[in-house]
Amino acid sequence: MSGESKIEDKIRGKLASRKQTNSLRSLRTESNLIDFCSNNYLGFAETLPVKAFKDQGATGSRLISGNSKQFERIENKIATFHNAPAGLIFNSGYDANLGLFSCIADKGDTIIYDQHIHASIRDGIRLSNARSFSFEHNNIDTLEKKLQQADGHILxxxxxxxxxxxxxAPLEKIVTICEKYKANIILDEAHATGVTGENGEGLAQSLNLESKIFARIHTFGKAMGCHGAIVLGSEDLRQYLINFARSFIYTTALSEHSLNTIESAYDKLKESGDLIKQLNQNISLFQSLLSKKLQSKLISSSSPIQCILIPENETVKKVEAGLQKKGLNIRAIMHPTVEKGKERIRICIHSFNSEKEIKMCVSSLEKLII
Ligand SMILES: Cc1ncc(COP(=O)(O)O)c(C=O)c1O
Structure with missing residues (x-):
C-alpha cells in the first residue's frame, strides 16, 4: 500500500470516530433562517456603506510592497478611538493572537491564561518558548496561585x-492582582468590540482601565461586520510586532477594499449608540422571557452571547435540529469545542432581532428543551 493511501485511511478513521461521538463538524449554507448565531451583533455586515474605489490587492506583505499611507492612517485612527498610543493591523484576530503570543515571551518567561481562553491564543502560546499555566475561569484566587509560581516576564x-x-472577565480585580505581581495583561476584546461601552470601545475603556493593559486585541469580524484585527499598545510594542510577529511578517497584507470597510465600520460605530442600546434591550427581553426552568440552565451573561446548557452531544444536536426546523439559525456547541458535560445551545442576540423573533426564539427553546 502506498504512503498516500495509508494517510487516507487514517483521516477516514479519525472522521469516523468523530461521527461516532456525534462531534463531526460540517459546513452549512442555509441562508433564510432567522439569525441567532452570527457575531454580526449590530447588523454592520449588511449595512456598512461601500465606498466607490478601485479595488486593489495589497500585492505583498506589509514589509515588502503591501504597506500604504492608508494602512498607517487607519491604524492611527483606530488607536485614537481606543485611546491607545499605537496599533498594528493583522489579517484576522486569529493571526493577531498567533503572532503576538508566539513572539512576546521567551524561554524563562511565563504566560498565564484563563482556562476558557480562545483557541487562537492557545495556538500562539504553543508556538512560544515560554512556560505556560492556565487558571480556573475568572477565578482570582487560582490566578494569584499561578502568579506566585511564575518566573521571568509575566503575561x-x-x-x-x-x-x-x-x-x-473581572477586569478590575485582575488589574489589581497583576499590578501586585508586576504581570502584564493581554486583553482579547473580540466580543466586546462594538458592543461593550457607550460607543462600543470595549471593556477596558468602559472601566477606564486601558492604560493598565499591556496589549489589547480588537477584531473586526464580529460586531464590526468585516474582517481583520488590531493589536493596540505602545509604539515599541508595534515596532516589536513588525519585527517578530511571524503571522504579520509572512503574509500578504489586507487589500484596499478591506481597509476601506474597516474604516467605514469605525466611522459607523461613532454614531451607533442607539443600536447598542437596542442590542442591550433585546438581551434583557430575551432573558426576561425565559421560564425559571431555562433560566436555571442559562450561563450568567449580560453580553449578546446567551448559552443554555444541555449536556451530551446527541441531545444538544437534537435541540439544534428542532430549532433549525422552526426557521431559527441557532447552533449547538458540542464537545470537544467545550468540555464534556458543558455542551450547550448558544444564542447570539442582535440589535436587528425583532421582538416577534425573540419571542419565537424563546417559545421554541421552551418547547424543545425538557
Ligand atoms: C475571543 C476571540 N479571539 C479571537 C478570535 C479570532 O478572530 P477572527 O475571527 O478575526 O480570526 C475569535 C473568533 O472566533 C474570538 O472569539
Missing part, C-alpha cells in the same frame, strides 16, 4: 467577553 491572557460562555 496574563484574558478575554473581555468569553466567546463560548458570554460572561465577562
Amino acid at each position: 496574563v491572557a484574558i478575554e473581555s467577553v468569553y466567546s463560548m460562555d458570554g460572561d465577562k
Whole structure:
C-alpha cells in the first residue's frame, strides 16, 4: 500500500470516530433562517456603506510592497478611538493572537491564561518558548496561585467577553492582582468590540482601565461586520510586532477594499449608540422571557452571547435540529469545542432581532428543551 493511501485511511478513521461521538463538524449554507448565531451583533455586515474605489490587492506583505499611507492612517485612527498610543493591523484576530503570543515571551518567561481562553491564543502560546499555566475561569484566587509560581516576564491572557460562555472577565480585580505581581495583561476584546461601552470601545475603556493593559486585541469580524484585527499598545510594542510577529511578517497584507470597510465600520460605530442600546434591550427581553426552568440552565451573561446548557452531544444536536426546523439559525456547541458535560445551545442576540423573533426564539427553546 502506498504512503498516500495509508494517510487516507487514517483521516477516514479519525472522521469516523468523530461521527461516532456525534462531534463531526460540517459546513452549512442555509441562508433564510432567522439569525441567532452570527457575531454580526449590530447588523454592520449588511449595512456598512461601500465606498466607490478601485479595488486593489495589497500585492505583498506589509514589509515588502503591501504597506500604504492608508494602512498607517487607519491604524492611527483606530488607536485614537481606543485611546491607545499605537496599533498594528493583522489579517484576522486569529493571526493577531498567533503572532503576538508566539513572539512576546521567551524561554524563562511565563504566560498565564484563563482556562476558557480562545483557541487562537492557545495556538500562539504553543508556538512560544515560554512556560505556560492556565487558571480556573475568572477565578482570582487560582490566578494569584499561578502568579506566585511564575518566573521571568509575566503575561496574563484574558478575554473581555468569553466567546463560548458570554460572561465577562473581572477586569478590575485582575488589574489589581497583576499590578501586585508586576504581570502584564493581554486583553482579547473580540466580543466586546462594538458592543461593550457607550460607543462600543470595549471593556477596558468602559472601566477606564486601558492604560493598565499591556496589549489589547480588537477584531473586526464580529460586531464590526468585516474582517481583520488590531493589536493596540505602545509604539515599541508595534515596532516589536513588525519585527517578530511571524503571522504579520509572512503574509500578504489586507487589500484596499478591506481597509476601506474597516474604516467605514469605525466611522459607523461613532454614531451607533442607539443600536447598542437596542442590542442591550433585546438581551434583557430575551432573558426576561425565559421560564425559571431555562433560566436555571442559562450561563450568567449580560453580553449578546446567551448559552443554555444541555449536556451530551446527541441531545444538544437534537435541540439544534428542532430549532433549525422552526426557521431559527441557532447552533449547538458540542464537545470537544467545550468540555464534556458543558455542551450547550448558544444564542447570539442582535440589535436587528425583532421582538416577534425573540419571542419565537424563546417559545421554541421552551418547547424543545425538557
Ligand atoms: C475571543 C476571540 N479571539 C479571537 C478570535 C479570532 O478572530 P477572527 O475571527 O478575526 O480570526 C475569535 C473568533 O472566533 C474570538 O472569539
